Amino acid sequence: MMQKLLESKIMQAALEYLKEDDARTLKEHLELVAIPAPSNHEELRAKDMLRRFKELGLEDVHMDEVWNVLGTVKGTLGSPVVMLAGHLDTVFPATVDVTPKIKDGIIYAPGIADDTRALADLLTIIRAIKETGIKPIGDLVFCANVGEEGLGDLRGVKNIFGKENNIDAFVSIDDPLAGSIVNKATGSNRYRFTFIAKGGHSFADFGRPSAIHALGIAIAKIAQFKVPQVPKTTYNVGVIDGGTSVNTIAAKASLLLDIRSDSQEELKRLSVLALKVAQEAVEEENTLRQSEDKVQVQVEQIGDRPSGVQPDDCLIVRIALEATNAVGIEAKIKPSSSTDANVPISLGIPAITVGCGGRSGGIHTEQEWCDPKDAYKGPQKDLLMIMAMVGVEGVQAPMIQKFKR
């Protein structure tokens, strides 16, 4: 599909540039990882990326309302529009020491791979385009986005796709295995159910409804939920909390519920069901006690990640497979997971999440590491991939179609 592009002088020069730029990319990688960026507190790292985007000469460099940093390489035609993203945030609170330590060529630092390597990949890719003068036909939008990790709830990409935009395809660099391609999005809905009652003495006030009893009834009902194996759908009450002492009728009790599915319908069905059983649990406890005092439930949604599936042989996946294999990385389509691509996938916009440069492990632990050997191959396949998507003047027509909104 992209043989002509791959063999063109200009693409060869750009790929060679990435190899030569490897040491500089590593230097930037180390600088970036040392800037703390917990989810919802990405400001410092966002400002740093904003400066770098400006220095690299991107057009329309700006920070949006939620601190996503964006910049564009304008194409000769301006269509299609492809976004290449890496997330700014890490799972580590600001108190964790993020100073990189190098031992036997391996870099140790919380967040070194997930997803700081992707930010360094973005910078070297921009440089390769600028320095070699390779001319995209469509626009390439580079994005260092906020809020990918748990507490972030994908708020960065939700902001991008939640308002009017002209993005025709989306690629997120966010997997420790360079050859990874994720095309299926596991969605999740997360809730906090808080049961509230009057409480009282367990003996003197016996007969009043209990927040904990209602919570127990709700969990017993949730535990009976039937879910399909395909599309994979799961549920879990992961945390419970409540009560004050053994001889007090509980005035308050809460639970945290996580529902996940590759299917948007299943996600919705289980969420509706969970809300229904919470209400039923309250009614049952109130009926059992027959007291003037009533227990109630408050429902709060604390997580919302949309889901969706694209076939393994869809165009964006085929482009990614070919580009990855072309630079000598073994491409691998991974099982469904939750990434920034969830949001565009749920909207029907072609989107994937791919691996970053280097080899890495210990993700989400303070022992996170990255082996930067041959790390330039990561950006090589990403550059080839996005150039095939937007097309290269005089070499290759855009492979991605304009997305019909």
Ligand SMILES: [Zn+2]
């Ligand atoms: Zn990540």
